[in-house]
Amino acid sequence: MKVHVDMSICLLHGQCVIAAPEIFSFDDAGGLVWVAEIDEVQAGDAEAASDACPEQAIVLG
Amino acid sequence: MTQDALADDTLPFLDVADPKFSIRSQAVLDARDASWCARTSYGLAALRYDDVQKLLRHPKLRQGSYRWPAHNGVTGLFARWWEAMLLSQEGDTHARLRRMANPAFSPKLISSLIPKFQALANMLIDQFAAKGECDFIADFTEPYATGVICDLLGLPFERWRELADIAGEMGLALGVTFKQDLPTIEAATQRIFDFAEELVAERRARPTEDFIGMLIQANADQDQLSDQELLDMIVLAIFGGIDTTRNQLGLAMATFIETPAQLTLLSERPELGRAAVEEVMRVRPTVTWVTREAVEDFIYNDTLIPAGTTLHLFSQSATSDPEIFPNPGFDITAERKPHFGFGGGTHHCLGHFIARGDMTEALKLLAQRIKNPRFNGPVEWLPDSGNTGAIRMPIAFDPA
Numbered sequence: 282m283k284v285h286v287d288m289s290i291c292l293l294h295g296q297c298v299i300a301a302p303e304i305f306s307f308d309d310a311g312g313l314v315w316v317a318e319i320d321e322v323q324a325g326d327a328e329a330a331s332d333a334c335p336e337q338a339i340v341l342g
Numbered sequence: 343m344t345q346d347a348l349a350d351d352t353l354p355f356l357d358v359a360d361p362k363f364s365i366r367s368q369a370v371l372d373a374r375d376a377s378w379c380a381r382t383s384y385g386l387a388a389l390r391y392d393d394v395q396k397l398l399r400h401p402k403l404r405q406g407s408y409r410w411p412a413h414n415g416v417t418g419l420f421a422r423w424w425e426a427m428l429l430s431q432e433g434d435t436h437a438r439l440r441r442m443a444n445p446a447f448s449p450k451l452i453s454s455l456i457p458k459f460q461a462l463a464n465m466l467i468d469q470f471a472a473k474g475e476c477d478f479i480a481d482f483t484e485p486y487a488t489g490v491i492c493d494l495l496g497l498p499f500e501r502w503r504e505l506a507d508i509a510g511e512m513g514l515a516l517g518v519t520f521k522q523d524l525p526t527i528e529a530a531t532q533r534i535f536d537f538a539e540e541l542v543a544e545r546r547a548r549p550t551e552d553f554i555g556m557l558i559q560a561n562a563d564q565d566q567l568s569d570q571e572l573l574d575m576i577v578l579a580i581f582g583g584i585d586t587t588r589n590q591l592g593l594a595m596a597t598f599i600e601t602p603a604q605l606t607l608l609s610e611r612p613e614l615g616r617a618a619v620e621e622v623m624r625v626r627p628t629v630t631w632v633t634r635e636a637v638e639d640f641i642y643n644d645t646l647i648p649a650g651t652t653l654h655l656f657s658q659s660a661t662s663d664p665e666i667f668p669n670p671g672f673d674i675t676a677e678r679k680p681h682f683g684f685g686g687g688t689h690h691c692l693g694h695f696i697a698r699g700d701m702t703e704a705l706k707l708l709a710q711r712i713k714n715p716r717f718n719g720p721v722e723w724l725p726d727s728g729n730t731g732a733i734r735m736p737i738a739f740d741p742a
Contacts, residue, residue, distance in 0.1 A: 292686065294690045295687060296688075296690060299441060300441060311399075329444060332445070332449060333448075335684070335690045
């Protein structure tokens, strides 16, 4: 599964980091980083993160 | 040397603890022109859009309103709950509770709830439409906000008045008259915990598939959700859902009464319902400030902010900041930068998809069914700071 974050609408709330810390994290400069390609085992966490995003900025495919 | 902000008497001072203080006053506008921040009775206030946006998610800040009871010299039942519940937690405990609660507030649930929101709004409007007048709070926003929570948590709608009263009385804790209103707040807190305990006993006997059922399942493992956390979470879901939506819808009606052409526009173009919610929350948020606290000394805008400082981020003044909103008037067709009415960052409002959904349907239907609304007697307001809103709002209107 591919993970993409639309950074034009992301407001860096960090809800994805709480919902799926193995996929999303903040770097030292406070920017959002994520694993772009995940396996099926992580799909549930990715969906939880996508649902939890207040701006609905996460695209899974 | 960098000046300690709390000791810097060149910064404006705002007496925000005074119940007569208004977050929309000239003093706040002047302070915002003069400086990015003001000193306040509690610490500092950030006044401008860019600073509020940055400070909402600043790594040197934690959620700060856990200190609100202490700021008001208050202890007791409400304070115990407030300091323990999800919003006041940080780190691993916060993440565990938030992950648990998230699925019950997922955007995927909204489409199935919309017909329920519409039926509830129509049922309530039916009761007063022919009379051409109502108390918009007692007759609409309270039963509506409470009815949505009843739907969501499977609570008996027949008890809406009792639950709305409890939420309204507990909500007094989020204003600057917290200490003065303490007996009322404590009694309401006792009643909501009694209600939650009753509910848990009932759902243990007859399990449900909803949010409460899910919490009770999690509670089977005390490390996942302790007995106290279970009750605290149920109280948060009931209180948090009712009080804020009640207030925000009242503020919406007041805003439309002051700018009637916008209500006409919404009745002609119901697809603007969601934009109307966002615009109301920009110009008249019930949550007029969001609170943070410095976890260590840090420098921001050449200002030293000492560890332990409370920062009130003034959502109200930030989203009327002329630097960002050169035409700040209420306009439901305008493209706007995001407001801060749901807070932001780790503690962004959990129930915002539901709140946005239910308020959108309510405003659309009100615009269609209530024409030319006007105030029909004195409106009773909470202090114009903290979590604000109307307690009583008599209105008259022309039935559609």
